[in-house]
Each structure stands twice: as structure tokens, then as C-alpha cells.
Amino acid sequence: MNINDNEITFIICNRGGDKLFYCIDKINDLYPYSKFIVVNQDDDLPFMRGQLFNIGVKFSTTKYICLIDNDIFFNDYIDLISLYDKSNVGMLQPFDSLQQVTIKNNEIIYNEINKIIEGAKGGITFMTKENFIDCNGFSNLMVGWGFEDNEFYIRNKYKHGYIRTSNVCNHITHKRRVNTNQKNTALNKEYVHNRSIIKDTLDG
Numbered sequence: 001m002n003i004n005d006n007e008i009t010f011i012i013c014n015r016g017g018d019k020l021f022y023c024i025d026k027i028n029d030l031y032p033y034s035k036f037i038v039v040n041q042d043d044d045l046p047f048m049r050g051q052l053f054n055i056g057v058k059f060s061t062t063k064y065i066c067l068i069d070n071d072i073f074f075n076d077y078i079d080l081i082s083l084y085d086k087s088n089v090g091m092l093q094p095f096d097s098l099q100q101v102t103i104k105n106n107e108i109i110y111n112e113i114n115k116i117i118e119g120a121k122g123g124i125t126f127m128t129k130e131n132f133i134d135c136n137g138f139s140n141l142m143v144g145w146g147f148e149d150n151e152f153y154i155r156n157k158y159k160h161g162y163i164r165t166s167n168v169c170n171h172i173t174h175k176r177r178v179n180t181n182q183k184n185t186a187l188n189k190e191y192v193h194n195r196s197i198i199k200d201t202l203d204g
Contacts, residue, residue: 004081006033009060010068013052015041017070019103019172026073026170035062038070046184050138050148057132065132067125071172075099078167080126090131090160091153095124098171111173116164122149124169131160142191144184151192 010027014020024036037059039052053067064081084092100111116123135155142148156162 001030001032001077002079002081003033005031006035007063008034008066008080009037009062009064010034010066011037011039011053011056011060012068012070013039013041013049013056014070015047020070022103022106023070023073023172027068030074030077034066035060046144048143049145050142050152051140054137054140057129057137060129063128063130065127065129069123072098072123073170073172075168075170083165084126084128087163087165088161089156089163090127090135091156091162092126093124093162093164094126095167095169096164097166097168098123099168100173101170102173108170113168114171123171125149125152127156131156135159139191142188144188146185147188147192151188154192 008031010024010031012020012024017023020038024038028034028036037056039056041047041052056067057065064084066080078094080092080094083094096116098114098116100114102109102111135152138148138152142151153162
């Protein structure tokens with residue numbers, strides 16, 4: 001634990017996450033000086049994950065922000081601020097593997113460990129609020145869940161750099177809600193492809 005963690009806000013976007021408060025409690029055990037913002041989508045429209053993060057960042061007041069999914073928590077304490085500052089990049093993902101777990105009677109049951117492939121950019125993202133704003137946040141043109149992390153990664157890679165570090169975090173296994181359709185996914189994928197060619201388009 002580090003008193004400087006009071007400069008971190010954990011921003012969580014949520015829709016129906018039944019383990020949301022479990023994850024918050026686990027993170028708070030390791031980062032008791034930090035702050036939390038939960039942005040909830042309470043409808044049956046496509047899950048607008050990137051836009052929810054954009055809203056959460058607007059309400060954050062700390063230097064550093066940690067964008068984290070509602071089904072992930074840390075295995076051990078990671079000095080996120082020191083790790084980020086030493087990396088000299090704009091965007092840090094402080095893990096390279098996800099320990100798949102299930103929660104039964106409030107106890108953790110450990111399953112397999114999945115190594116993160118290069119194309120996967122989600123889960124946990126740590127950066128300064130200043131850099132998030134400089135990249136103009138997540139795109140507001142992408143509808144539904146899927147590929148918003150890839151597009152956000154491109155923004156940061158071009159402007160400030162990106163790094164993933166070697167740590168293991170826990171991911172609670174659950175059934176995925178159907179919240180987008182193939183048309184939305186295809187359009188998002190096409191948008192990301194175009195963004196990799198046109199580097200100065202930063203809607204958000």
C-alpha cells in the first residue's frame with residue numbers, strides 16, 4: 001500500500017455485473033487510499049463501454065486513472081504509479097495474464113491462466129487523466145461492445161506510447177450477455193482498420 005495511491009481513481013463501467021461489489025472490495029483491500037467511480041448503463045441497448053469510460057473520466061479529480069472492467073481484480077498489490085512513471089509511456093496495461101476464477105460462497109476457485117494476446121487491449125488500463133484527454137478518450141462513433149479497446153490503443157500508441165507489463169490479474173468467469181449484433185461488430189472492426197491508416201482522426 002502507498003499513500004500516493006490517493007492520486008488514483010478506479011473507473012468501472014457496469015451493466016448488470018453481479019460481482020461488481022466483490023471486485024471493488026478486493027481492489028479496495030489493496031488500494032484503500034484510492035477513489036472509485038462506477039458508471040452504470042441500465043438499459044437493453046448495445047453496451048457502450050467506451051462512452052461509459054468517457055463519462056467516468058469527466059468526474060475524476062485525480063492525476064491518475066485506472067479503467068478497469070467490472071469482473072477483474074488484482075492478485076497482489078502493484079505500485080501502479082511507479083510502474084507507470086518509470087515506463088515513460090502514455091498508456092500502461094499492468095498485466096499480461098488473466099487467472100480465470102469462479103466465486104463460490106465468497107471463496108475464490110482458481111481455474112486456468114490465459115496469456116493475453118497482442119491484439120487484446122482491454123481489462124485494465126492505467127494512465128494519467130491528462131493523457132486520456134489529450135487522446136480525446138474513446139471513440140463515440142463505435143456502437144456496442146467490441147474493438148473500442150483496439151481503437152483506444154491505436155490513439156495512445158501514436159501519441160504517447162503503450163506498454164504491457166508482466167503481472168497476473170484475476171478475471172471472474174461468467175456468461176456473456178448478448179449486447180451487440182454482427183453488424184455493429186463489423187462496423188467497429190472496419191472503423192478500427194481505418195483508424196490504423198488515418199492517424200489524425202480522434203473523435204471522442
